[in-house]
Amino acid sequence: TMTKKILVIPGDGIGPEVTTWGKAVLEAIGQKFGHEFTFDEALMGHAGIEATGNPLPDETLEKAKASDAILFGAIGHIKYDNDPSAKVRPEQGLLKIRKELGLYANLRPIMLFDELLDASSLKPEILKGTDILFFRELTGDVYFGEKKRSEDRNTASDLMVYSRYEVERIAIKAYEAAMVRGKRLCSVDKANVLESSRLWREVVQEIAKQYPEVETEHMFIDNAAMQLVKNPKKFDVVLTANLFGDILTDEASQIAGSMGMLASASIGDGTGFFEPIHGSAHDIAGQDKANPLASILSVALMLEISFGLKEEAKLITSAIDKTLKEGYRTGDIADANTDKSKILGTKAMGQKVLEYL
Amino acid sequence: TMTKKILVIPGDGIGPEVTTWGKAVLEAIGQKFGHEFTFDEALMGHAGIEATGNPLPDETLEKAKASDAILFGAIGHIKYDNDPSAKVRPEQGLLKIRKELGLYANLRPIMLFDELLDASSLKPEILKGTDILFFRELTGDVYFGEKKRSEDRNTASDLMVYSRYEVERIAIKAYEAAMVRGKRLCSVDKANVLESSRLWREVVQEIAKQYPEVETEHMFIDNAAMQLVKNPKKFDVVLTANLFGDILTDEASQIAGSMGMLASASIGDGTGFFEPIHGSAHDIAGQDKANPLASILSVALMLEISFGLKEEAKLITSAIDKTLKEGYRTGDIADANTDKSKILGTKAMGQKVLEYL
Ligand SMILES: CC(C)[C@H](C(=O)O)[C@@H](O)C(=O)O
Ligand SMILES: CC(C)[C@H](C(=O)O)[C@@H](O)C(=O)O
Numbered sequence: 101t102m103t104k105k106i107l108v109i110p111g112d113g114i115g116p117e118v119t120t121w122g123k124a125v126l127e128a129i130g131q132k133f134g135h136e137f138t139f140d141e142a143l144m145g146h147a148g149i150e151a152t153g154n155p156l157p158d159e160t161l162e163k164a165k166a167s168d169a170i171l172f173g174a175i176g177h178i179k180y181d182n183d184p185s186a187k188v189r190p191e192q193g194l195l196k197i198r199k200e201l202g203l204y205a206n207l208r209p210i211m212l213f214d215e216l217l218d219a220s221s222l223k224p225e226i227l228k229g230t231d232i233l234f235f236r237e238l239t240g241d242v243y244f245g246e247k248k249r250s251e252d253r254n255t256a257s258d259l260m261v262y263s264r265y266e267v268e269r270i271a272i273k274a275y276e277a278a279m280v281r282g283k284r285l286c287s288v289d290k291a292n293v294l295e296s297s298r299l300w301r302e303v304v305q306e307i308a309k310q311y312p313e314v315e316t317e318h319m320f321i322d323n324a325a326m327q328l329v330k331n332p333k334k335f336d337v338v339l340t341a342n343l344f345g346d347i348l349t350d351e352a353s354q355i356a357g358s359m360g361m362l363a364s365a366s367i368g369d370g371t372g373f374f375e376p377i378h379g380s381a382h383d384i385a386g387q388d389k390a391n392p393l394a395s396i397l398s399v400a401l402m403l404e405i406s407f408g409l410k411e412e413a414k415l416i417t418s419a420i421d422k423t424l425k426e427g428y429r430t431g432d433i434a435d436a437n438t439d440k441s442k443i444l445g446t447k448a449m450g451q452k453v454l455e456y457l
Numbered sequence: 458t459m460t461k462k463i464l465v466i467p468g469d470g471i472g473p474e475v476t477t478w479g480k481a482v483l484e485a486i487g488q489k490f491g492h493e494f495t496f497d498e499a500l501m502g503h504a505g506i507e508a509t510g511n512p513l514p515d516e517t518l519e520k521a522k523a524s525d526a527i528l529f530g531a532i533g534h535i536k537y538d539n540d541p542s543a544k545v546r547p548e549q550g551l552l553k554i555r556k557e558l559g560l561y562a563n564l565r566p567i568m569l570f571d572e573l574l575d576a577s578s579l580k581p582e583i584l585k586g587t588d589i590l591f592f593r594e595l596t597g598d599v600y601f602g603e604k605k606r607s608e609d610r611n612t613a614s615d616l617m618v619y620s621r622y623e624v625e626r627i628a629i630k631a632y633e634a635a636m637v638r639g640k641r642l643c644s645v646d647k648a649n650v651l652e653s654s655r656l657w658r659e660v661v662q663e664i665a666k667q668y669p670e671v672e673t674e675h676m677f678i679d680n681a682a683m684q685l686v687k688n689p690k691k692f693d694v695v696l697t698a699n700l701f702g703d704i705l706t707d708e709a710s711q712i713a714g715s716m717g718m719l720a721s722a723s724i725g726d727g728t729g730f731f732e733p734i735h736g737s738a739h740d741i742a743g744q745d746k747a748n749p750l751a752s753i754l755s756v757a758l759m760l761e762i763s764f765g766l767k768e769e770a771k772l773i774t775s776a777i778d779k780t781l782k783e784g785y786r787t788g789d790i791a792d793a794n795t796d797k798s799k800i801l802g803t804k805a806m807g808q809k810v811l812e813y814l
Binding site for chain 2: 176180181182184185189191195221222223226242243245247248249253254255256257258259260261262263264265290291292293294295296297298299301302305318321322323325326327328329330331343344346347348349350351353354355359379
C-alpha cells in the first residue's frame with residue numbers, strides 16, 4: 101500500500117465541479133486498495149487572480165512542488181478572452197506551473213469507448229480501432245519564446261524557438277512509449293517552412309536511429325490535421341511541438357467523440373500533473389451539466405503513470421465502461437438514441453462511477 | 458469579350474498534369490465566349506531549381522508581374538522533406554512569389570458537391586449544408602518572420618509577427634465577403650497565449666465595428682480545429698493568420714471529402730494567383746491518377762475573381778457537377794458504391810469536363 105500527497109487545483113469554470121469527482125474516485129480507490137491518499141487544495145487561474153491577484157499564487161507553487169501528484173480542473177475566463185490587452189491572464193498560471201515543474205511532456209491518449217462510437221461526427225467505420233497516444237511538447241515553442249509589442253503597439257511578435265535538448269528528451273519519451281505500443285511513430289512539424297521545425301526533424305531523425313524497430317514517419321502539420329480526419333486509425337504515437345500539439349489534440353478529441361472523455365498527463369522533471377483536455381466551459385459552469393469522466397480518467401492516468409498502480413487504474417476505466425454500457429450519459433455524449441431518463445448531471449454521473457467501482 | 462494574358466506555372470509532382478486541364482478548360486471557355494486568352498508558361502519550385510538553381514527564377518517573376526492572372530499547379534519534393542538541412546528548397550519559390558506579388562489574402566472556399574457527400578469521413582448529416590469561405594493571411598506570420606539558427610546549430614527559431622496594417626487589410630476583405638454571404642465571421646487566433654494573436658484580435662474587434670451587420674465570433678485555434686469536425690455548418694467566413702489558416706484549411710478540405718476538389722485564390726496588390734489546395738503528391742505523379750478538378754475549379758475562381766466573369770465560372774462548376782452526377786470519379790473521390798468502369802484517370806476526367814462544357 102502507498103502513501104501519497106495529492107494536490108487538487110480545481111481552477112476555473114467547470115474545474116471545481118469535475119475535480120470533486122476525480123477526488124472522490126481517488127478516495128474510493130484508496131479505501132478499496134488500502135492506499136493512504138491525503139489531499140490539499142490550491143488556487144490557480146481566474147480563481148487565483150480573484151483571491152490574490154496572481155494566476156499562480158506562490159503558495160500554490162510551493163504546495164505543487166511538495167506534492168506527489170496534481171489533479172487539475174480547467175483554466176480560463178471569457179472576461180479575458182474579450183480583452184486582448186489584459187496584462188494578467190488566467191492562462192499564465194497554467195503556463196507558469198508547467199514551466200516551473202518542468203512538465204515538458206504532455207501525454208494525451210485518444211481512446212474510444214465502444215459505446216460512444218456514435219457520438220463522433222466521424223463515421224463509425226472510420227473511427228473504430230483508433231488508439232493514438234500524443235506526445236505534445238509542453239514547455240517550449242512559441243508559448244514560451246519572447247513576446248514583444250512595439251512602442252506604438254502596432255506590431256506584435258512571439259518567438260517560436262526550440263533547442264536540441266528540448267526535442268531530444270520528449271522524442272525519447274515518445275519512442276519509449278512506441279516500443280511498448282504499436283511501434284509506429286509519426287513526428288509532426290512544418291519543416292518545409294520553419295527553421296525550428298527543421299531542427300525538430302533533424303533531432304527526431306537522430307533519435308529514430310536508436311529505435312530501429314520503430315517505424316518513423318515525418319508529416320507536415322497541415323497534412324496531419326487532414327490525415328487525422330481522413331484515417332485516424334493510421335496513427336499510433338504522434339510526437340509534436342507545443343502549438344501543433346495543442347491544435348491536433350483538440351481536433352483528435354472531437355474525432356474521439358467528446359472532449360468530455362479525454363484526460364491528459366503532463367510529466368517531466370518532477371511531480372506529475374493530470375487534467376482533462378476540456379476547458380473551463382463557463383457557459384455551463386455551476387449548472388451540474390459538466391461531464392466528470394475526463395477528470396476521473398485523469399485520476400486513472402495519475403495512478404498508472406505517477407504511482408505505477410495499473411490494477412487500480414484499470415478498475416476506474418472498467419467502471420466508466422460499465423456506466424456507459426448501462427446507457428448512462430452526460431449531455432455532451434448523449435445522442436438521439438440515448439434513453440432520456442439516463443441522461444445524468446455531473447453529480448449523478450460521478451455517483452454512478454463510484455457505485456460501479 | 459476580354460483579352461487576358463495568363464501565366465501557367467505547372468510546378469512539381471502532379472502540378473503539370475493537372476494544370477494541363479485547367480488550361481484546356483480556359484481555352485474552351487475562351488472559344489465559347491469569344492475571350493482571347495493567351496498563355497505563357499514558367500518554372501517554379503523543384504522544377505525551377507533543376508533548371509536554374511533557383512526555386513523562383515527571375516524570368517518567372519517577371520512574367521508573373523506582367524500577366525493578368527496566374528494558374529499554378531503544386532510545389533514540393535520528397536527529396537527536400539527528408540533533408541532538413543537543405544539550403545535551397547522548392548517551397549521558397551512559392552513563398553517568395555506570394556510576397557513579391559503582394560498576395561496577402563488566400564481565399565479557400567470549402568464547398569460540397571452533393572454527389573460527394575459520402576466521400577468524406579464525416580457523417581453526411583454533419584456535413585450537409587457546409588459552405589465555408591476561409592480568408593487565410595498569406596504574406597505574414599511565422600512564415601516570413603526572421604529565421605535563425607545558432608552557430609552550434611542547436612537552437613532554431615522563427616519569428617511569429619504581425620503588424621496592424623497586415624491584419625486590417627485582410628480583415629476588411631473578409632468582412633466585405635461576409636456581407637455578401639451569411640453575415641457571420643469567425644476570427645481564429647490564440648490570443649490567450651500569443652501576443653501576435655492579441656494584436657490580431659484587437660484589430661479585428663476594431664474592424665468589426667465598421668460592419669455591425671456581421672456577427673463576429675473570436676475562437677481559439679485549438680477550439681476551431683475541434684469545432685470544424687464537430688459542426689462544420691456553423692461556419693460562414695473564417696478569418697485567420699497564415700499558419701493557422703494552413704492547418705485549418707487542410708483539415709477542412711478533408712471534411713469536404715477530398716483535397717482533390719478544392720481550389721484557392723490568392724489576391725492582394727496585383728496579379729491574382731490560382732491553385733488547387735492539394736500538394737505535389739509525388740507518389741502518384743506522372744501516372745495519370747491525379748484529380749484535375751481542383752485545377753479546373755481554380756480556373757473558375759480566376760474567371761470570377763480576377764476577371765469578373767461569373768457566367769463563365771458558373772458554367773465550369775455546372776460541368777463538374779454534371780460529370781459527378783453521371784457517376785464519373787477519379788480514384789481519390791471514388792468509394793465502394795462507384796461503378797468501377799466510371800473511375801477515370803486524369804486525362805479522361807479532364808476530357809469529360811470539356812465535353813460537358
Ligand atoms: C489554456 C491554454 C493555455 C492551454 C494551451 O494552449 O496549452 C490549453 O488549450 C491546453 O491545451 O492545455
Ligand atoms: C507548400 C507550403 C509552403 C504551403 C504553405 O504552407 O503555405 C502549402 O501547404 C499551402 O497551404 O499552400
